[in-house]
Amino acid sequence: MTITIKELAQKCGVSTATISRALNDDPCVTKETKEKVLSMAAELNYKPNLLARSFVTKKSNIIGLVMPDIHGEFFMELIHGVDEVCYLNKYYTMVSSSHGKRSTAEAIIDFMSRGIVGGIILMTPAIDDEVRKLLRLNQLPTVVISGKRDFDKCDSISIDNYNGAYSLTDYIINVKKFKKIAHISGPLNNNDAIQRQRGYINALEDNGIAVNKNWIVEGDFTTFGGQAASTKLLKMKERPEIIFASNDMMAIGCYITARQLNMKIPVDFGVAGFDDIFASQFLNPRLTTLHVPIYELGKEAATILIQRMNKTEMADFKHITVPTELIPGGSILPKH
Amino acid sequence: MTITIKELAQKCGVSTATISRALNDDPCVTKETKEKVLSMAAELNYKPNLLARSFVTKKSNIIGLVMPDIHGEFFMELIHGVDEVCYLNKYYTMVSSSHGKRSTAEAIIDFMSRGIVGGIILMTPAIDDEVRKLLRLNQLPTVVISGKRDFDKCDSISIDNYNGAYSLTDYIINVKKFKKIAHISGPLNNNDAIQRQRGYINALEDNGIAVNKNWIVEGDFTTFGGQAASTKLLKMKERPEIIFASNDMMAIGCYITARQLNMKIPVDFGVAGFDDIFASQFLNPRLTTLHVPIYELGKEAATILIQRMNKTEMADFKHITVPTELIPGGSILPKH
DNA sequence: TCTTTACATGAAAACGATTACATTAAATTA
């Protein structure tokens, strides 16, 4: 079925070298030859075998996308963005996750050493020593998407977790006029979680509000964790008026808790989240949260990576920080 | 950095053929040689170049996953399931969508003709003539996931849309005791949509309820379409008591309409959906819907495909239908 | 007309693995 370059060469009455040159737009071949080759290729439906091509050129137009998990719309949007750019540039997207027992390092090593991919987009909540070492002696172009810029030897894109959390906390204090604000953090080995917590704390301090340590509870970024943490907070003798969860999933956990404790959001307590996942807009009342442009982020990462893959000389690494956007919802009342 | 088989052969003092045999567990090589090769390979961190291997063996352990769109948790769970099985079997997942201008056929041709993937999982709402033809003369193992089994020359997995919709409609009639049930269908070139509508109609007829054509409105599987269709239904002089939307997204559109028209679900009208997407459980009241085990479906598809890719002799094609599960929610009251 | 230059194309090597076939050495049989 599939025809090879040799057969095409025979049909055209030229050598395989000329075919290759014609298809790759080498200026050496004459217009007539090029036309003849192209029309014959189209007629016979010839498509170069990408495996063979990648094999000999040592370049692959496959991008390896390494994520901590393949679950939820967050990562879906990331894949979507990457795929969009890949498609437009005739690249391919290979997904991989460190779910189950697999470590991020393992996934990266796999991609790096087997010649399949020509570049890597690494989304990771934290870069540990093993991964850091791998990236350092990595020969493959890599773009790191992370909650914090803590690696300089790659292009990187970070979400502005700190300023997002800061501005949301500040909004609750100065627009909504609340001071009793609790925080459910993400796991504290997660850079996003750390940055968001820092933003929350600094906003409190800058507004002259003492930080109540009891009101900072570590969660795990799941609805279940949010449920547990919010239950703990709401059963305290002195309970907060607002719960700022470090992501929307945990904020949803707060809604579940409210139902269980027979409390009303936003009357009995207010809730804020982070991420603006799809479900957030359908919560009743709508969740106040921060929108993270994850689709655009995926597109940006793929764009930078492809540029890097096509360039031989290495310009300085790009480090981009993308801002979040405050999405006001009914989950926080203005204080009367 | 990356070492080749030649260098490894030199280090071991054997030929590349022996290395290859040792690594592929050929019974011909002695235990001692095999051990020597394996330990040296581990020491030097040798990993066979998969490109070269695939190139020469004409087999690829990359699976191409073709989807109509890369968006929403539905497809995310599909990818998740496929990835899980791929990882366990040392396969890779390459995603591709027919979003934007790209047709499904284009995506398939690309995968088929370029030698990159060794098998295809094709998720498509309908198989048109072009795709049908492609699949027929396809040399690559393919598993089709579709709303309806309408192609016999491949392994296939179908969601039991008909029985799901039938049982849900029957449940509304016989358990919830409603007879005035409207339906917002999906686009009618979509097999899932067609099967679901058929299930709805047949359930009505089998229960002796006349089908009201005005109460069947074609939607587009989006919240916006669900909004438009439900608005239309609710503004009729004789309006339905229950709206059965062909998917959860459109059901969410019904919730939005309710808010806009200042109506209360389930008091003023009831809603049912199909898919059981993540957001459905957080709707207030919880959406009554049908759970589609999409993650398991992805796993199943990948499992079958990998079996097929490893087998030379072609056994009969498998055709699997997976059932849906009724998820009762507060969105439909029992009729007093 | 002869040499030089430029240009278009062809011949052949290369990439890293697998594998059919050849070869060698050891073991078995006569």
Added chain:
DNA sequence: TAATTTAATGTAATCGTTTTCATGTAAAGA
């Protein structure tokens, strides 16, 4: 002991493409 079989390994071809280098031809210059 010589002949034959068997087991383990080596040699070399192969896959489809790109690319270096060589070749031949036409145009330009002397």
